[in-house]
Amino acid sequence: MAEDEEEEGRGDTPPPPFSDQVLENVLENVLQFLSCRRDRNSASLVCRSWYAAESQTRHDLFVGNMYAVSPYRAISRFRRVRALVLKGKPRFADFGLVPFGWGAGFASWANAISPNCPSLERLTLKRITVSDADLSLLARSLPFFRDLTLLCCDGFGTLGLAAIAENCKRLRVLDLIDNVLIDEEEEELVDWVSRFPASPTCLESLAFECIDVEVNFVALEALVARSPSLRRLRVNQHVSIGQLRRLMARAPQLTHLGTGAFGSGGGVLVVGDLESAFASSRSMVCLSGFRELDPEYLPAIYPVCGNLTSINFSYTDISVEQLKPIILQCHNLQTFWVLDTVRDEGLQAVAETCKDLRELRVFPLHPTEDSEGSVSDFGLIAISKGCRKLESILYFCQRMTNAAVVTMSKNCPELVVFRLCIMGRHRPDRITREAMDEGFGAIVMNCKKLTRLAVSGLLTDKAFEYIGKYGKSVRTLSVAFAGNSDLGLRYVLEGCPKLQKLEIRDSPFGDAGLLSGIHHFYNMRFLWMSSCRLTRSGCMEVARRLPGLVVEVIGDRYLDEENQAIEKLYMYRSLAGPREDAPPFVKIL
Amino acid sequence: MSFPPNPNPNPNPRPNARDIEEERETEMSIETERSSTESEVSGLDYEETALTLGLPGGKRGFSETVNLGIKSSLIEARGDSSGDRSDESPDCNASVAEKPPAPKARVVGWPPVRSYRKNALKSCTFVKVQVDGAPYLRKVDLEAYRGYEQLLVALQEMFSCFTIRNYPNEERKLVDPVNGTEYVPTYEDKDGDWMLVGDVPWKMFVESCKRLRLMKSSEAVNLAPREARR
Numbered sequence: 001m002a003e004d005e006e007e008e009g010r011g012d013t014p015p016p017p018f019s020d021q022v023l024e025n026v027l028e029n030v031l032q033f034l035s036c037r038r039d040r041n042s043a044s045l046v047c048r049s050w051y052a053a054e055s056q057t058r059h060d061l062f063v064g065n066m067y068a069v070s071p072y073r074a075i076s077r078f079r080r081v082r083a084l085v086l087k088g089k090p091r092f093a094d095f096g097l098v099p100f101g102w103g104a105g106f107a108s109w110a111n112a113i114s115p116n117c118p119s120l121e122r123l124t125l126k127r128i129t130v131s132d133a134d135l136s137l138l139a140r141s142l143p144f145f146r147d148l149t150l151l152c153c154d155g156f157g158t159l160g161l162a163a164i165a166e167n168c169k170r171l172r173v174l175d176l177i178d179n180v181l182i183d184e185e186e187e188e189l190v191d192w193v194s195r196f197p198a199s200p201t202c203l204e205s206l207a208f209e210c211i212d213v214e215v216n217f218v219a220l221e222a223l224v225a226r227s228p229s230l231r232r233l234r235v236n237q238h239v240s241i242g243q244l245r246r247l248m249a250r251a252p253q254l255t256h257l258g259t260g261a262f263g264s265g266g267g268v269l270v271v272g273d274l275e276s277a278f279a280s281s282r283s284m285v286c287l288s289g290f291r292e293l294d295p296e297y298l299p300a301i302y303p304v305c306g307n308l309t310s311i312n313f314s315y316t317d318i319s320v321e322q323l324k325p326i327i328l329q330c331h332n333l334q335t336f337w338v339l340d341t342v343r344d345e346g347l348q349a350v351a352e353t354c355k356d357l358r359e360l361r362v363f364p365l366h367p368t369e370d371s372e373g374s375v376s377d378f379g380l381i382a383i384s385k386g387c388r389k390l391e392s393i394l395y396f397c398q399r400m401t402n403a404a405v406v407t408m409s410k411n412c413p414e415l416v417v418f419r420l421c422i423m424g425r426h427r428p429d430r431i432t433r434e435a436m437d438e439g440f441g442a443i444v445m446n447c448k449k450l451t452r453l454a455v456s457g458l459l460t461d462k463a464f465e466y467i468g469k470y471g472k473s474v475r476t477l478s479v480a481f482a483g484n485s486d487l488g489l490r491y492v493l494e495g496c497p498k499l500q501k502l503e504i505r506d507s508p509f510g511d512a513g514l515l516s517g518i519h520h521f522y523n524m525r526f527l528w529m530s531s532c533r534l535t536r537s538g539c540m541e542v543a544r545r546l547p548g549l550v551v552e553v554i555g556d557r558y559l560d561e562e563n564q565a566i567e568k569l570y571m572y573r574s575l576a577g578p579r580e581d582a583p584p585f586v587k588i589l
Numbered sequence: 590m591s592f593p594p595n596p597n598p599n600p601n602p603r604p605n606a607r608d609i610e611e612e613r614e615t616e617m618s619i620e621t622e623r624s625s626t627e628s629e630v631s632g633l634d635y636e637e638t639a640l641t642l643g644l645p646g647g648k649r650g651f652s653e654t655v656n657l658g659i660k661s662s663l664i665e666a667r668g669d670s671s672g673d674r675s676d677e678s679p680d681c682n683a684s685v686a687e688k689p690p691a692p693k694a695r696v697v698g699w700p701p702v703r704s705y706r707k708n709a710l711k712s713c714t715f716v717k718v719q720v721d722g723a724p725y726l727r728k729v730d731l732e733a734y735r736g737y738e739q740l741l742v743a744l745q746e747m748f749s750c751f752t753i754r755n756y757p758n759e760e761r762k763l764v765d766p767v768n769g770t771e772y773v774p775t776y777e778d779k780d781g782d783w784m785l786v787g788d789v790p791w792k793m794f795v796e797s798c799k800r801l802r803l804m805k806s807s808e809a810v811n812l813a814p815r816e817a818r819r
Contacts, residue, residue: 095698367702423700
């Protein structure tokens with residue numbers, strides 16, 4: 001190297017540091033600016049010193065499938081990790097397709113982290129079973145722990161929360177979202193809110209909408225009062241509207257508010273008083289909650305509507321008449337979650353005002369196959385015409401047309417996520433009675449940025465041909481009750497090079513379709529197929545040819561050797577090999 | 590593009606579940622008008638369903654019994670019609686490939702809505718019960734009751750100050766024995782109208798009731814008579 005040669009030429013100067021060490025220092029200093037994990041993954045492949053430097057400097061570790069790597073291996077490579085994201089069960093577990101006891105327990109990771117990861121500050125867990133003991137262990141072992149986010153997890157209760165509150169002195173974020181708590185008897189319930197230290201806290205975000213237990217309000221109010229950094233507060237439905245007003249008075253600096261019940265369960269509150277509380281909340285940008293809404297209180301939020309960028313009304317059956325006066329003021333809205341009770345007309349109102357809308361989710365009030373369904377292709381068209389910047393949509397309906405989906409594909413070129421759920425199975429275009437192939441075809445053709453797609457309705461192999469041909473950026477695909485033959489699956493596995501997550505249920509895809517993906521499975525995070533036409537021999541073939549995959553056959557009963565038909569297949573690449581915590585109803589091939 | 594109020598503006602509408610329900614109701618009422626003397630079922634003659642304050646019938650009311658008939662056939666009708674809709678396409682459109690037979694049973698996890706959300710939304714079926722003059726609200730889950738009878742009993746238990754007074758013409762009212770005030774159960778429906786409880790078949794009531802209010806009899810006279818509303 002030029003530098004070294006120069007130095008050597010001078011003679012009396014001290015020997016230069018080893019070039020390796022220089023390189024490492026330089027690399028580490030440079031690499032710390034790399035934040036995107038994909039870039040870091042690439043950098044680590046360059047050579048050994050880059051691998052080493054990258055490992056030392058990675059602060060954010062993302063493990064999309066906790067069974068893909070053993071906790072010790074992950075932690076010994078990334079010793080200085082500060083933030084860890086871990087995901088457990090496959091998404092179809094949310095809909096009851098993964099039997100209880102399948103796995104995704106946090107204990108082995110907790111045991112690896114607590115002695116070895118002193119620098120860990122932030123933890124995000126999704127679809128993982130976390131026990132009170134796990135939470136307690138973390139809380140006591142990690143001196144710098146500050147952010148805990150639990151999404152769709154289960155296995156813990158108020159005892160674990162108390163451990164976090166009590167021991168994590170630097171706690172800034174405690175976000176508990178859509179978790180299912182263990183059943184605790186009355187006498188077992190712990191007043192976790194009282195366990196926060198008495199001194200002023202660093203809390204920035206506290207979300208406990210899913211904790212379906214009354215909290216000690218006096219303690220909560222006092223906590224809010226001594227948390228000057230608090231910006232996001234999302235309370236559960238046991239907090240009445242009167243109590244909410246008191247909390248808002250304590251924290252006028254809030255940006256995100258989960259309003260709890262927003263109903264007059266516990267006494268009378270004058271709307272005007274509530275309205276002044278909102279008027280004082282000049283930084284408010286996000287509202288959610290409304291779990292037991294009393295519509296007469298809705299006007300209280302008018303003062304903040306103009307600034308709101310996000311509203312979640314999806315837990316209340318708000319009508320179009322109740323929605324309109326609010327939504328017409330929400331010019332800055334970017335994220336909107338709502339129930340279909342607002343009807344097409346309500347969506348029309350959204351389309352007229354919310355020109356900046358990026359994300360829309362319309363959930364069904366009656367989530368059954370034979371429900372009436374209150375939104376249709378009309379609502380979808382209206383949204384597409386008004387909200388040209390739309391990036392993400394989740395839409396539950398019973399009536400849809402290809403024409404509407406095609407219209408959306410043309411009007412909303414920024415779409416990254418398109419998830420349409422026509423609730424009645426195998427339902428065709430409401431007008432033409434044809435399959436929904438053309439609609440979804442147009443989406444993959446016209447939406448060049450599309451990475452996530454969920455299809456529904458009556459679909460033939462043609463739809464999958466379109467997806468394989470045009471869906472070159474698709475990373476996540478969700479299929480249910482669709483397709484005619486193995487060809488459908490083949491189109492997708494052969495045509496979508498970026499495909500990472502594929503979940504399929506109740507579709508007529510068999511072994512031939514499965515085997516057409518052999519070349520690609522190592523590039524994927526996982527494949528889920530349930531109630532398809534797979535057989536044991538097909539799955540064994542995959543397992544044989546791809547030893548780096550863990551191929552799980554999940555049965556609801558103890559598997560019978562004779563039984564050829566496979567009910568549920570879940571397979572994923574893994575450095576850890578077959579997991580040791582598999583229950584008896586899981587057979588790893 | 591104009592907004593059709595009907596969410597199903599199909600130019601060639603197949604009868605949807607609602608149409609079928611209305612059809613059957615008309616059938617039933619014609620039938621009951623004819624056979625007025627027999628069992629409980631047909632003891633629902635016009636007089637009994639005519640307007641009175643209070644719930645109709647000391648025995649099983651009109652609405653409940655009719656409902657039994659309607660409900661089971663509704664489920665069939667819905668099952669068939671949704672089955673028909675999907676079965677129809679292979680017959681009239683040859684380009685659509687063949688499909689599995691119309692599904693009768695519900696499947697696990699479909700539609701894909703998280704159980705967390707399903708449970709949270711259940712409380713949307715809970716309706717608030719307000720009593721004129723009382724400072725508190727209660728809630729009831731209408732889907733937990735099979736009919737008006739049970740609901741009334743539940744209300745009595747909930748607001749334990751009431752007793753149910755039976756009138757000789759078999760009306761029932763909720764009465765506060767302390768001061769003798771009579772209360773009439775009313776409800777607000779989807780359209781925002783206040784109606785007397787007991788007007789419509791039970792199932793329809795459950796779907797359209799937004800909240801309940803036990804109104805003092807003296808005020809209930811302001812409600813439009815049933816005949817006029819029909």
